[in-house]
Amino acid sequence: MGLRPPDAARLARFEQTVLPHLNAAHNLARWMVRNEADAQDVVQEAYLRAFRFFDGFHGSDGRAWLLAIVRNTSRTWMQQAAKGDSAAEFDEDQHSRFCPTAGPEAQMIRQSGIDSVRQCIEELPVEYKETLVMREMEEMSYKEIADATSVPLGTVMSRLARARARVQNCLLVRAKEARA
Amino acid sequence: MTCDAARELLQPLVDEELDLTQKVDIETHLRSCVGCAEYLHNLAELRQVIRDKAPYYRASEQLASRVQAAVRASAKAEARPRLNWPWAAAVSLAAAAAILWGAILIRSTAAQPDLLAQDLVAGHVRSLMANHLLDVPSTDQHTVKPWFNGKLDFSPQVKDLTDEGFRLTGGRLDYLNGRAVAAMVFQRRQHVINLFVWPSARAETNGPSAIARSGFNLVHWNADGLAYWAVSDLNAAELQDFARLYEK
Numbered sequence: 001m002g003l004r005p006p007d008a009a010r011l012a013r014f015e016q017t018v019l020p021h022l023n024a025a026h027n028l029a030r031w032m033v034r035n036e037a038d039a040q041d042v043v044q045e046a047y048l049r050a051f052r053f054f055d056g057f058h059g060s061d062g063r064a065w066l067l068a069i070v071r072n073t074s075r076t077w078m079q080q081a082a083k084g085d086s087a088a089e090f091d092e093d094q095h096s097r098f099c100p101t102a103g104p105e106a107q108m109i110r111q112s113g114i115d116s117v118r119q120c121i122e123e124l125p126v127e128y129k130e131t132l133v134m135r136e137m138e139e140m141s142y143k144e145i146a147d148a149t150s151v152p153l154g155t156v157m158s159r160l161a162r163a164r165a166r167v168q169n170c171l172l173v174r175a176k177e178a179r180a
Numbered sequence: 181m182t183c184d185a186a187r188e189l190l191q192p193l194v195d196e197e198l199d200l201t202q203k204v205d206i207e208t209h210l211r212s213c214v215g216c217a218e219y220l221h222n223l224a225e226l227r228q229v230i231r232d233k234a235p236y237y238r239a240s241e242q243l244a245s246r247v248q249a250a251v252r253a254s255a256k257a258e259a260r261p262r263l264n265w266p267w268a269a270a271v272s273l274a275a276a277a278a279i280l281w282g283a284i285l286i287r288s289t290a291a292q293p294d295l296l297a298q299d300l301v302a303g304h305v306r307s308l309m310a311n312h313l314l315d316v317p318s319t320d321q322h323t324v325k326p327w328f329n330g331k332l333d334f335s336p337q338v339k340d341l342t343d344e345g346f347r348l349t350g351g352r353l354d355y356l357n358g359r360a361v362a363a364m365v366f367q368r369r370q371h372v373i374n375l376f377v378w379p380s381a382r383a384e385t386n387g388p389s390a391i392a393r394s395g396f397n398l399v400h401w402n403a404d405g406l407a408y409w410a411v412s413d414l415n416a417a418e419l420q421d422f423a424r425l426y427e428k
Contacts, residue, residue, distance in 0.1 A: 003255060011255045015248070022247060026239035040243050047247045048254055053353070056331065056360045072315075107222075109229055117233040135195065136230050142197050161191050168226050 014054050017062035018047070024063055024138055025070045031133045032074035034122060038081075046073040064140060068148035071130055078126065108175040109168060120170035128163035135160055181209040186216045194223055258358075296357055297393045303356050303363070304374045304396060304411040313365055313372070315352035324351045328362050336362040336377040336406060344425050346373065366422070371414040373422060380407035388423035390416055399423040 003011065025046060030039040046069045050057075057065050121129060130149060134140045140148070145156045186209045192198050193206055210217050239247075307313050316327040325338040331353055340348045346366045354363040354376065361378040380402050388401045397416045400409050401423055408426070412419055 007255060007258070011252065014251065019248065019251070022239045022244055023236075026243065027237045030237035039237070040246070043239070043243065044247050044250050047251055051251050051254055052355045053360055056333075056353075107225070110225060112229055112233060114233045114235070117229060118235055121230070121234055132230075136227065137234070137236055142192075142195065157191060160195075164191070164223065164226055167230070168222070171226075171229070 010054065014051055017057075018050055018054070018066050021063040021066050025066055027137060028067055028070050028130070028133055029074050031121070031129055032071070032126060033077060033081075038077065042073050042077050043070065045077075046070040049073060061144070063138070064144045064148055067134065067138065067140070071148055074130075075126070108179075109171040112171045112175060116171055116174045117167075120167045120174070123170065124163055124166055128159050128166065131156060131159040132163040132167070181205055183213060183216055186210070186213065187219060190216065190220050190223060193220070194227060297391060297398055299356050300376060300398060300409050300411050301393050301396050303354050303376065304372075307352070307354070307363065307365075307374055308372060313352065314350035317350040319348050319350075321348060324348065324364065327351060328353075332360060332362055334362075334377075334379050334406065336364070337404070338364060339426055341366070341422070341425050344421075346422050346425070368412075368414055368418065368422070371412055373410055373412040373414060373419070375426070376409045376411065377406050380405055388420055388427065390420055392416065401427055403427060 002008070022043070025043050026039060029042040029046070030036065033039050033042055046066070050066055050069045053069070059065055121132065124132065127149075131145055134145045134148060142153050142156050142160075145160075146153045149156070151159075186206055189198060189202060189206045193203065198206070210220065316324055318324050318327075319340070319342070321338040321340045325335070328336060328338075328351065338348070338351070342348065346368050349365045349367050351362060351364045354361050356376060357378065359378060361376050364375040364377070366373040366375065385403045386401060388399045390397065390399045392398070396411055396413055397419045398409060398411050399416075399419050399422070400407070402408070408423075410419055410423055410426075414422075
């Protein structure tokens with residue numbers, strides 16, 4: 001049985017504005033939960049949630065809106081998966097000691113292999129990782145990231161700076177290991 | 181400009197988040213500061229490496245069809261209870277409808293509060309099971325209320341009744357009765373109370389009325405054009421106390 005016209009129109013609008021961002025949704029989920037089968041489940045769950053809340057979406061950027069939902073769904077999923085083992089609470093200060101490298105040796109990272117880059121990003125604390133993925137892969141603005149991750153703009157900036165510094169350090173360490 | 185100040189601006193510079201004045205300032209500084217220029221160079225290098233070498237995980241065709249099918253199924257499931265058969269009845273039985281129609285109306289109005297009650301209980305249970313009790317964990321009503329702004333097209337009243345033994349623990353968005361609603365969460369000893377709020381069709385204010393469904397107690401009232409439903413496994417008397425305090 002078909003849908004009544006308003007419901008069919010709502011579905012069509014959803015399919016036009018939100019469905020096309022499936023790659024972005026999958027990419028973010030895949031980085032966050034770090035495994036393909038779980039990423040697929042998270043994406044499906046996120047889309048169903050997005051559809052339920054679609055009436056509340058009045059913006060023009062379906063992608064940023066969807067990614068906020070994907071991010072929350074991934075987080076919920078990760079909390080459930082982590083239940084039982086006592087994962088340390090994320091503490092911004094504890095992770096703040098990394099200083100971005102300034103020096104010619106940082107040139108070494110240019111030679112980094114795909115696996116190193118993937119692993120160095122994958123190992124980031126999730127707060128840094130989601131911020132980095134949204135900025136570097138989805139090219140979202142600070143404001144969009146702040147909205148999607150529900151933190152102030154300043155936190156986005158510091159997380160992004162620390163994420164980059166960590167990846168840079170990680171790549172450097174690996175480059176040196178490879179050389180030794 | 182000091183190097184510390186400059187470095188604060190280098191990340192926003194590469195992210196194109198600076199205004200023109202800041203941009204001019206930093207570029208002036210960069211011309212005279214080798215350290216900062218090198219830092220910027222490394223940053224650009226890192227971004228390039230990430231762009232070139234970090235995998236971008238595209239969705240498979242199979243995931244695309246799976247997601248689309250799931251959304252369509254959910255669209256149908258959502259539509260079914262409120263339309264399918266009343267529509268079919270109205271269209272095909274137009275002539276004989278007078279009596280039948282009356283019966284349908286009576287049935288559906290009688291059925292609706294019960295459907296809503298089931299929906300509310302389901303929302304309450306879901307919030308406890310799905311580890312999605314709170315979107316904004318806060319015991320401060322001045323944090324919870326603004327959080328709802330911009331997420332909903334109405335502004336629910338948020339009250340802290342800690343002194344009366346009902347501690348506010350936070351809020352979240354939920355979906356009920358065909359719309360996004362505010363859910364505020366309170367704790368009374370070991371019992372969680374979900375207070376669901378959405379704009380009401382009725383303008384008048386009326387006091388609490390209580391029902392019980394599947395072992396849960398529900399208390400309902402209207403105020404200022406909003407419908408309030410409190411759902412909990414707390415006993416009926418205390419839940420009504422909660423409602424009376426909240427309504428005041």
